[in-house]
Amino acid sequence: MSARHSHLPFAILLMLAWRNIWRHRRRTLITLSSIAVGFALSVLMIGLGDGSHNSMIRNAIKLGEGHLTVQRRGYIEAPANHKYLADGQALQAKLDTLRVAGSVEPRIALQVLASTANNSVGAGLEGLSSREDQRVAMLQSQLVDGQWLTAGDARGIVIGDGMASKLKAKVGGKVVLMAGKQGGDSQAQLARVRGVFDSRVDELDDYLILSDIQFARRFLEGEGADPELEPVTRFAIFLHDPDSMADWKAQLKSSLETNRVVVLDWEEMMPQLVQFVFVDDAANYIFLLLILIMVVFGILNTVLMSVLERTREFGLLRALGLGRHQLLMLVFCESLLLSLLAVSIGWVAGGGTHLWFASRGIDVAALMGSGSTAMMGTFMDPVIYTELSWDRIVQLTVIIFSATLGSGIYPAIKASRVTPVEALRT
Numbered sequence: 001m002s003a004r005h006s007h008l009p010f011a012i013l014l015m016l017a018w019r020n021i022w023r024h025r026r027r028t029l030i031t032l033s034s035i036a037v038g039f040a041l042s043v044l045m046i047g048l049g050d051g052s053h054n055s056m057i058r059n060a061i062k063l064g065e066g067h068l069t070v071q072r073r074g075y076i077e078a079p080a081n082h083k084y085l086a087d088g089q090a091l092q093a094k095l096d097t098l099r100v101a102g103s104v105e106p107r108i109a110l111q112v113l114a115s116t117a118n119n120s121v122g123a124g125l126e127g128l129s130s131r132e133d134q135r136v137a138m139l140q141s142q143l144v145d146g147q148w149l150t151a152g153d154a155r156g157i158v159i160g161d162g163m164a165s166k167l168k169a170k171v172g173g174k175v176v177l178m179a180g181k182q183g184g185d186s187q188a189q190l191a192r193v194r195g196v197f198d199s200r201v202d203e204l205d206d207y208l209i210l211s212d213i214q215f216a217r218r219f220l221e222g223e224g225a226d227p228e229l230e231p232v233t234r235f236a237i238f239l240h241d242p243d244s245m246a247d248w249k250a251q252l253k254s255s256l257e258t259n260r261v262v263v264l265d266w267e268e269m270m271p272q273l274v275q276f277v278f279v280d281d282a283a284n285y286i287f288l289l290l291i292l293i294m295v296v297f298g299i300l301n302t303v304l305m306s307v308l309e310r311t312r313e314f315g316l317l318r319a320l321g322l323g324r325h326q327l328l329m330l331v332f333c334e335s336l337l338l339s340l341l342a343v344s345i346g347w348v349a350g351g352g353t354h355l356w357f358a359s360r361g362i363d364v365a366a367l368m369g370s371g372s373t374a375m376m377g378t379f380m381d382p383v384i385y386t387e388l389s390w391d392r393i394v395q396l397t398v399i400i401f402s403a404t405l406g407s408g409i410y411p412a413i414k415a416s417r418v419t420p421v422e423a424l425r426t
Contacts, residue, residue: 010333013326017333020306031302031338032345038291039346039400040353046396047354047386048362049284053277054387060273060378061238061266062134063204066105067245068252069269070095071234073262076269081110082182082223085261088232094256095235100248102239105133106232108216113178114159114209118168125157125177125209127216134238139197139210146171146195153212156194160205164196171195177209179219187222189215203377273378288396292403295342299407303335307411318419328412335408342404343397350396357386 021028061067070091072083085091088106095104108127113120128136128149139158140148149156157175159167169175171193178188191211199205217227225231237252239245245265252263267274317327365382 010329013330013333014337017330017337020310020330021302021334021337024306027302027305028338031298032341034298035295035342035400035404036345036349038294039342039396040349042288042291042400043350043388043396044353044357044386045284045287046392047357047388048384049280050389050392051384051387052364052380053280055381055384056273056375056378057266057277059138059381060270061242062138063199063201063378064135064236064266065107065234065269066134066236067102067239067242067266068237068249069234069264069266070237070252070256071262071264073258073260075233076264079109079111080182081179081219084108084220084223084225084231084233086225086229086231088230088235090229091232091235091256091261092230095237095252098251098255100237100239100252101241101244102237102248103132103134105129105236105238106213106230107234107236108213108220108231109233110179110216110219112209112219114163114167115176115178116167116169116173119166121163121166122207123163123177123209124207125179125211125216125219127211127213129213133236135210135236139199142197142199143195144198146193149194149210149212151212152214153194154215155190155192156211156215157191158195158197158210159193160208161196161198162202162206163209164193166206169193179222181222187219189218191215200379201377270377276375288399292399295400296403296407299335299338299342299404300410302338303331303408303411304414306334307331307414315419324417331412332408335405335412338408339401339404343401346400347397354386354388359385361385 070085072085075083092104092106106129108125110125110127112123112125114123126135136148143158144161145164146158149158157177159169159175164170167175173193175191175193176188177191178186180186191209197205199208213232217225217231220231221227237248239248249263249265257263318324361383362385363382364380364384
């Protein structure tokens with residue numbers, strides 16, 4: 001056959017490539033085994049990272065202001081007690097007509113000075129409207145002393161154990177809450193401690209005070225609010241389906257946003273947590289990069305050694321009329337098959353690892369020694385389970401496949417450059 005017209009069907013190239021990669025069975029198996037181990041480690045690290053991040057985000061949303069927040073425009077940039085939603089009743093009616101798939105909780109958040117006969121500390125007073133509020137659901141189970149607030153409690157507050165220690169306040173003790181007014185004056189309310197909680201987040205335990213919303217509303221009345229309009233600082237919205245957040249945010253923005261009202265999602269409310277997750281993800285991908293380097297060199301070593309060992313064979317094929325392009329495709333097919341095997345075996349090992357830890361979990365509280373998993377104003381659950389979204393699965397597959405396939409480019413080019421005369425002399 002002539003060099004000009006020589007051509008092998010792709011199926012034949014694949015068959016030859018398959019035979020070639022198994023000429024040295026042990027070397028191929030060692031390479032694939034190393035890739036499988038590296039892939040499993042990558043899946044474990046990414047899965048644990050996503051599991052811990054999602055745990056922190058879920059707890060932050062419950063302890064914080066929900067998936068979505070409706071509040072006064074400009075409040076998040078410069079919080080102040082006079083920045084409230086004057087007609088909370090009308091906003092509540094609009095939210096009711098939208099039939100949000102979740103719970104809508106009116107809240108009043110204030111900056112106050114908490115004082116007892118022993119000490120004074122700056123604090124955040126949060127007036128809650130119902131016992132169904134997710135923050136209540138989380139913190140009520142964390143009571144270490146006393147009892148939770150009853151509906152309509154005109155004076156009761158619940159404080160964190162850190163604040164109780166600073167104020168030297170006990171259940172039943174009096175606490176004076178003082179807040180500045182926009183005009184420069186101050187106002188104060190007397191409260192009694194009903195209970196003490198330990199949220200496992202020091203920032204909350206040292207700072208947060210919870211009360212019935214009617215008690216907190218008295219401070220808004222001091223700012224000139226009309227109590228008949230049920231003024232609030234914000235509405236915290238907890239969605240049944242977190243994946244629907246973007247759709248609901250768009251609906252709420254079109255229905256509620258004005259020059260005085262804004263709709264924010266949890267990412268905009270907690271930018272520091274978003275940055276932490278981004279940086280931690282970057283660290284996980286650096287680990288993945290190290291795994292990829294190992295994978296690339298493993299594939300490169302296997303294919304390149306195979307090419308160097310077959311120099312005479314390639315020279316003979318060239319002498320018989322096989323074109324450079326066909327020879328390049330032959331070696332590239334070997335890399336393609338190795339890549340497919342690497343991804344398949346990798347997912348067997350990585351998927352099995354993920355399923356194991358997704359059902360058994362890892363006790364991170366024990367691993368961290370102190371038992372505390374609090375950070376960035378939230379906390380991880382004591383036991384973390386690996387989580388992998390479909391986006392992550394596609395992402396990992398594409399990254400590993402591309403890296404392994406790309407590592408075969410140089411050996412393929414080297415093989416295509418073989419000249420028959422020089423090759424047959426080796």
